Amino acid sequence: MTGARWRRRWRRRLAEPRTLFAKLWDQHRVADLPGGAALIAIDRIFLHERTGAAALGGLKAAGRSVADPARVFCVMDHIVDTRPGRDDRTLMPGGQAFITETRAAAREAGLTLFDVTDPDQGIVHVVSPELGIVLPGATLVAPDSHTCTQGALGALAWGIGSSEAEHAMATGTLRVATPRTMRVTYTGKLGRGVTPKDMILALIARHEAGGGKGHVVEFAGEAVTALDMEGRMTLCNMATEFAAMTGVIAPDEATFDYLAGRRYAPRGAAWDRAVAHWRTLATDPGASFDAELEIDAAALEPMVSWGTSPEHSVAISGAVPGDAGDRPLAYMGLRPGEALAGLPIDAAFIGSCTNSRLSDLRRAAALLTGRRVAPGVKALCVPGSSAVKRAAEAEGLDKVFTEAGFEWRESGCSMCFYAGGESFPAGSRVVSSTNRNFEGRQGPGIRTHVASPETVVASAIAGRIADPRAIGEGADA
Amino acid sequence: MPEPLTTHTGVAAPLLRDNIDTDAIIPSREMKTTGKTGLAEGLFAGWRYLAPGTRDPDPSFVLNQPAYAGATILLGGSNFGCGSSREHAVWALAEFGIRAVIATSFAPIFFGNCVRNGICPAVLPPEAVAEIAAAAEAGSQVSLDVEAGTVSLADGRTWSFSLEAEARAMLTEGLDAIDLTLKLRDRIAAFHARDRAERPWIYLEEQA
Numbered sequence: 001m002t003g004a005r006w007r008r009r010w011r012r013r014l015a016e017p018r019t020l021f022a023k024l025w026d027q028h029r030v031a032d033l034p035g036g037a038a039l040i041a042i043d044r045i046f047l048h049e050r051t052g053a054a055a056l057g058g059l060k061a062a063g064r065s066v067a068d069p070a071r072v073f074c075v076m077d078h079i080v081d082t083r084p085g086r087d088d089r090t091l092m093p094g095g096q097a098f099i100t101e102t103r104a105a106a107r108e109a110g111l112t113l114f115d116v117t118d119p120d121q122g123i124v125h126v127v128s129p130e131l132g133i134v135l136p137g138a139t140l141v142a143p144d145s146h147t148c149t150q151g152a153l154g155a156l157a158w159g160i161g162s163s164e165a166e167h168a169m170a171t172g173t174l175r176v177a178t179p180r181t182m183r184v185t186y187t188g189k190l191g192r193g194v195t196p197k198d199m200i201l202a203l204i205a206r207h208e209a210g211g212g213k214g215h216v217v218e219f220a221g222e223a224v225t226a227l228d229m230e231g232r233m234t235l236c237n238m239a240t241e242f243a244a245m246t247g248v249i250a251p252d253e254a255t256f257d258y259l260a261g262r263r264y265a266p267r268g269a270a271w272d273r274a275v276a277h278w279r280t281l282a283t284d285p286g287a288s289f290d291a292e293l294e295i296d297a298a299a300l301e302p303m304v305s306w307g308t309s310p311e312h313s314v315a316i317s318g319a320v321p322g323d324a325g326d327r328p329l330a331y332m333g334l335r336p337g338e339a340l341a342g343l344p345i346d347a348a349f350i351g352s353c354t355n356s357r358l359s360d361l362r363r364a365a366a367l368l369t370g371r372r373v374a375p376g377v378k379a380l381c382v383p384g385s386s387a388v389k390r391a392a393e394a395e396g397l398d399k400v401f402t403e404a405g406f407e408w409r410e411s412g413c414s415m416c417f418y419a420g421g422e423s424f425p426a427g428s429r430v431v432s433s434t435n436r437n438f439e440g441r442q443g444p445g446i447r448t449h450v451a452s453p454e455t456v457v458a459s460a461i462a463g464r465i466a467d468p469r470a471i472g473e474g475a476d477a
Numbered sequence: 478m479p480e481p482l483t484t485h486t487g488v489a490a491p492l493l494r495d496n497i498d499t500d501a502i503i504p505s506r507e508m509k510t511t512g513k514t515g516l517a518e519g520l521f522a523g524w525r526y527l528a529p530g531t532r533d534p535d536p537s538f539v540l541n542q543p544a545y546a547g548a549t550i551l552l553g554g555s556n557f558g559c560g561s562s563r564e565h566a567v568w569a570l571a572e573f574g575i576r577a578v579i580a581t582s583f584a585p586i587f588f589g590n591c592v593r594n595g596i597c598p599a600v601l602p603p604e605a606v607a608e609i610a611a612a613a614e615a616g617s618q619v620s621l622d623v624e625a626g627t628v629s630l631a632d633g634r635t636w637s638f639s640l641e642a643e644a645r646a647m648l649t650e651g652l653d654a655i656d657l658t659l660k661l662r663d664r665i666a667a668f669h670a671r672d673r674a675e676r677p678w679i680y681l682e683e684q685a
């Protein structure tokens with residue numbers, strides 16, 4: 001295309017109403033590639049020790065280097081132990097090498113590293129917003145599928161493979177096929193005890209785990225704008241469970257308030273300029289999407305999963321569907337028609353990049369105050385970052401958890417996924433604030449029911465899957 | 478750099494489940510080294526072996542059945558490769574000898590990872606995958622022509638799948654995406670010059 005033709009097309013495009021996604025995409029389009037793909041500039045890259053050494057090692061083996069190390073970050077979260085007093089040793093067999101090799105490679109490449117004992121250590125998708133590394137209007141990629149979490153800030157943030165991470169580091173760009181767009185509008189207001197986790201589980205249950213396939217999903221509507229930033233992150237976190245490329249929410253005052261003063265966010269005059277730019281990042285009225293869905297948030301109930309895909313989820317007052325497949329039922333040890341509420345549990349887990357931020361811990365602790373975990377239930381709380389842990393401790397939340405019978409851990413991914421190290425006893429039924437209930441996700445034979453932190457706490461207290469709305473705020477101790 | 482893949486004929490193993498996730502393809506506990514190799518043994522470990530951590534083959538799993546020994550093609554259901562973005566899933570498949578996965582749909586990250594590692598991901602409608610699976614069960618080999626974008630059986634039945642031009646070129650020529658992109662070095666530099674003026678806050682080295 002000639003320069004003049006390109007400019008004409010460009011002006012036409014600018015005059016048309018555009019989606020938030022289109023604005024992010026156009027801002028980062030370095031070149032058009034054959035087949036409708038584009039070369040997209042990448043503003044931020046985040047690595048973790050599970051895949052970081054492989055990507056950095058691959059780069060080095062090919063004789064390449066990181067184009068702009070100042071914009072590449074690395075954190076230890078996946079394999080690092082979460083037991084108090086941890087160091088490089090981990091329960092995962094061979095896990096220490098992931099930590100030491102990633103550390104060495106990150107240092108050699110000149111990246112910013114949040115190491116095992118760094119005060120800023122934590123789960124990548126918790127740390128990145130916390131430090132203002134992800135920003136509205138930015139592109140951010142990480143070799144981790146839950147990178148979509150960070151779309152909550154109005155960024156185009158998505159998970160990639162290791163080879164793509166090498167590509168992004170070596171060139172500062174990625175070759176990306178233009179995704180389709182979808183808007184999911186949540187109308188109305190959430191009821192008491194119903195959370196962003198329930199919003200996203202309801203979407204996936206209704207429209208299936210493949211329902212958002214390849215789309216960039218914009219979450220919009222009254223119930224979305226009413227969410228605080230941490231709630232928005234929970235919502236976007238599970239876009240990948242909907243098979244979406246990512247989720248995104250238009251930045252607004254809540255976003256700017258959240259980011260102001262964070263370490264890597266702009267300051268002074270640059271801040272004002274940035275905010276002026278960020279205010280333009282909303283879908284124009286009349287812009288069209290490839291697909292639109294609507295959900296009445298006011299009609300939602302707390303959700304809980306019964307099977308081995310997040311689409312296998314129902315309202316907590318519901319039951320295992322009559323037409324549930326044999327395989328998930330056999331794995332989960334359930335029968336068609338069986339009620340979810342009242343199922344005895346062995347363990348309760350609060351943690352993960354979905355639901356382990358300070359507001360999650362506060363809401364969980366509010367229900368837990370003065371109550372105790374049912375006898376025989378193993379309960380764990382793993383803060384999403386070291387900063388969340390410190391803030392929670394400053395408010396005394398750790399005491400609420402430990403006095404109720406929860407273990408209180410160092411921050412990390414912990415038992416959100418099983419890497420051969422720590423797990424629950426085989427076959428345990430676990431209510432978990434995480435995002436995946438796949439076979440074996442939390443360990444061999446572990447039966448995971450994903451739910452909100454509130455539902456996890458209510459269930460931990462009851463010793464069975466329980467509706468958090470049935471109990472009020474905790475009794476005073 | 479992956480080996481070029483233009484045409485391929487081989488044994489196809491049917492694994493016709495939906496939502497086969499990357500944890501199933503390579504469980505986390507099987508990702509024992511920080512590199513990209515040594516993963517084939519852990520492929521489908523949770524299904525392939527009788528107990529976690531052991532190596533006793535489960536005879537009911539398709540890749541353990543004599544008819545599918547040496548399978549180089551996998552047949553799958555919808556949303557194949559969903560879940561974690563771990564590229565190890567594709568490295569494990571490639572090391573095991575898989576050259577193509579034919580499924581009714583793929584998770585996007587997994588799809589891209591296949592292309593980058595010399596495995597052809599082919600999307601066909603459910604009826605086609607079912608027919609191919611039936612033929613494979615009856616002992617027919619399956620052929621793939623990446624350039625033409627077709628899957629065919631020995632009896633002549635043929636189906637077309639679509640692949641973007643660039644993905645096709647990467648597979649058939651074994652091209653490395655980084656080298657392709659670095660040819661656009663000047664465009665990238667021009668972008669940064671413009672963008673730096675427009676969004677200086679993105680460029681952190683200047684704020685240090």
Ligand code: SF4
Binds near residue numbers: 144354413434435
């Ligand atoms: S907390 Fe779980 S889902 Fe989130 S990044 Fe860690 S392992 Fe992945």
